[in-house]
Amino acid sequence: MTRAATTPAAERPLLEVRRLAKHFPVRRGVLSRVSGWVRAVDDVSLSIAPGETLALVGESGSGKTTTGRCILRLLEPTAGEVRFDGVDLLALPPREMRRMRRQIQVIFQDPYSSLNPRMRIGTIVREPLDIHRIGSGRRERDEMVARLLQRVGLDPAMMRRYPHEFSGGQRQRIGVARALALRPRLIVADEPVSALDVSVQAQVINLLIDLQEEFHIAYLFIAHDLAVVERIADRVAVMYLGKLVEVAATAEMFKNPLHPYTKALLQAIPVPDPARAREREALRGDLPSPADPPPGCRFHTRCPVVIEVCRKVEPPLVEVTPGHWAACHLVPGPGGPDGRRG
């Protein structure tokens, strides 16, 4: 593999993930013997340019959240490389990793459980500044907190209030302010709007888009809602059972999806337009267990266009057209119909 899939050629990537794998042991019995492995993330390579949004989409069990946690080193990957600005994060000693964390922040899905209920929101947002000793003292940091709160659309006078006094959307703004405090260059946002009401979801999406333009932040945007993803992402990577199945620029992905799973995902979204009759090719059956993925192409058990080879041979992720990668035996690659590159 010459370069990580999907690197925009011109720019040096801010984040580069190469052949990332995370396997969890499955333990059985009273002795907790390891009886198998869940390959939650299996050979995933991707990259993000400065100021870019890469969306990582997939259904439950696809490994998208695990991928995000490995990048943040909240989980130790089983194999692979995570390079940030050229530095291999997995090789960093804890002290340097901590310094690196200033540049990589996270926003979680659930604004109810991700804020400490006993802390005032001013303290929550100031905590990263305190830890990294930003500014000359408490007073200066409080001023920074006030500016942050204002920037995310909250009244700085609310600094002394507690999380329970805020609505879901406001709490997510607090989470955004906390992530923003250290002026990170990358934010991993794990389903940041899926717990919010529809009317509030739009506010937070707009905020994230605004902040990206203002501070040139890159996002790894982990989500299952493709309509949201289309709004915010520059490129999209689709995961299925721990594998990347397709990567492409957003417009290309939505206009010309190549992988049957991506097509099924797009067709499955209920369209808020009753006048538009939809054609849907129903997928067969359920998502297989990631502990026991099917051999060959992992999607073959549900694929509407499965052929014999899919049951035996795992298709590689190949660049079909510039910047558009897919892992499917039926997608003709540049190296011939089986998609193998020379």
Added chain:
Amino acid sequence: MARLLEVTDLSTHFQTEEGLVRAVDRVSFSVDEGETLGLVGESGCGKSVAALSLVRLVPPPGRIVSGRIVYKGTDLMALRERDMRRYRGREIALVFQEPMSALNPVYTVGYQIAEGLIVHKMMRKREALLEAARLMDLVRIPGAADRLRDYPHQMSGGMRQRVMIAMALACRPSLVVADEPTTALDVTIQAEILDLLKGLKKEFGLSLILISHNLGVIAEAADRVAVMYAGRIVEQAPVRDLFASPRHPYTEGLLRSIPRLGGGGEGPAGRKRRLAAIEGSVPNLAALPTGCAFHPRCPDVMPECRAREPRLLPLGAGRAQGGAARAVSCFKHHDAGGTPR
């Protein structure tokens, strides 16, 4: 089509520490035979409490304080509890959002489907289990007969929701109330469950009340829609009319704020397109604003919106079209006396 259910002025209140919460406030709607009514709204709008009120299963401290629920000519509110039990499950069945918590983890799914048949239809256990297998087949659980002895935890979320639907259908109800039946599911599974519900509805001539926050789900499955906000119905319309020309500013805002496929990409000057969000957030039901509960977030707010509460009244144009009556609760469309504007 004959009227199956007619709900008039239903109110369900909760006495809480914060004060009186009018979770459902003077709500009226109806469902015809074979019709799907979509009940749409955001968290805390009262749509789930409305569903539980229909079968008089409101959890304490909630209480139905007023209203009539006329089902096939009988006012359910006037029934004694033991007579009400003959309606629950047998006539009106419920499907909940979270099949894992709605199913009993210590009984097999086969037994749980059969239970209703044993209780309501006086079937023997053997006979009921055979029927359960047939029902599981009907909701397209592969290898149904072999899965009768499965426990809920052995099934995936999508399969558990199919079991819930099989349970709901067991006693051949005329009305199924499905509260966010696909919300906990992945999008490809959600599509299958929606297709299943639509197919079963046609096959059995069921009526359906489909409760969802997802306007896409509503657009796909509902015939008519009632939009709820802060315990009240603010707009009611046939599904096509509602999506083509929403009349209440809240409905308009909701429809504009959802991202749609094909709506993304770059706008002017290469900037990503923003969504048209509704400002503010859903109000606290224990401390509602005066007048129209939506007025603090409404882009079209007028002085009278702060002072008086609009009533849900038919729209003139809708009535002229015949049958497909539309109603809206907004002073943009009628004045405080109810005269159309």
